[in-house]
Amino acid sequence: MTVYLVGAGPGAPDxxxxxxxxxxxxxxxxxxxxxxxxxVLQIAFRAEKVLVGKRSGRYSTAQRFINKQLADAARKHxxxxxxxxxxxxxxxxxxxxxxxxxxxxxxxxxxPGITAATAASAEIGISLTRRGxxxxxxxxxxxxxxxxxxxxxxxxxxxxDTVAIYMAAGEAAVIAQALxxxxxxxxxxxxxxxxxxxxxxxxxxxxxxxxxELAAKTHDGPALILLxxxxxxxxxxxxxxxxRRAQAR
Ligand code: SAH
Numbered sequence: 001m002t003v004y005l006v007g008a009g010p011g012a013p014d015x016x017x018x019x020x021x022x023x024x025x026x027x028x029x030x031x032x033x034x035x036x037x038x039x040v041l042q043i044a045f046r047a048e049k050v051l052v053g054k055r056s057g058r059y060s061t062a063q064r065f066i067n068k069q070l071a072d073a074a075r076k077h078x079x080x081x082x083x084x085x086x087x088x089x090x091x092x093x094x095x096x097x098x099x100x101x102x103x104x105x106x107x108x109x110x111x112p113g114i115t116a117a118t119a120a121s122a123e124i125g126i127s128l129t130r131r132g133x134x135x136x137x138x139x140x141x142x143x144x145x146x147x148x149x150x151x152x153x154x155x156x157x158x159x160x161d162t163v164a165i166y167m168a169a170g171e172a173a174v175i176a177q178a179l180x181x182x183x184x185x186x187x188x189x190x191x192x193x194x195x196x197x198x199x200x201x202x203x204x205x206x207x208x209x210x211x212x213e214l215a216a217k218t219h220d221g222p223a224l225i226l227l228x229x230x231x232x233x234x235x236x237x238x239x240x241x242x243x244r245r246a247q248a249r
Contacts, residue, residue, distance in 0.1 A: 007113015172215030
């Protein structure tokens with residue numbers, strides 16, 4: 001009895017790991033998030049697919065119910081996959097699932113995936129750890145669970161040279177305000193990458209003071225806010241390409 005917690009990567013199906021693809025091909029049942037690409041699901045050709053993902057405000061299955069579904073499936077099937085966008089261990093409530101499964105004596109194996117921050121870094125061709133400018137990266141989110149105390153994400157964002165802010169583009173004004181109020185210079189370079197790794201990727205760059213304005217330009221896709229001196233060159237590289245992007249796929 002093993003549940004595989006598998007990272008689906010940032011969106012492009014060919015950014016899936018070989019291990020993830022092998023396990024998906026063997027899967028009897030796949031519980032997946034809304035953001036997982038149809039091409040990735042197709043690899044699980046024998047599996048029953050169950051959408052359990054949460055995209056803020058759109059579709060939600062209570063976490064407790066997901067935990068129970070996973071445990072029930074593990075008792076019935078040989079290969080059960082819980083497929084999560086990006087890396088399963090970052091901002092994906094992996095701990096709650098792992099903890100529940102372990103308490104029910106069900107084995108768990110985690111298959112890492114490419115997280116949005118590294119996909120976004122690739123998308124704009126800017127290193128998150130450029131030598132001489134950035135020696136630390138913080139992955140943060142202002143989002144906390146219902147009833148939880150606010151986190152100290154602002155403190156982490158102030159302490160790190162480069163910051164990747166997940167689940168935040170929808171509240172960019174508040175984010176910028178909080179950071180500036182805490183002492184981050186309004187002129188700090190920022191970038192927003194939407195749909196990183198997909199042909200529909202869109203990129204915006206500017207300063208922290210303009211964050212809300214930049215975020216307002218995003219469409220409907222998942223978007224990551226990036227912050228730090230390394231993005232001072234972002235404005236030059238994010239000009240929307242005319243026509244199709246060159247694709248090595
Ligand atoms: N486990 C995932 C993150 C889940 S939280 C990972 O490791 O990437 C969901 C947030 O991730 C979104 O709100 C957005 O901020 C970010 N995200 C996910 N996919 C993205 C993509 N393709 N481009 C930009 N941001 C993305």
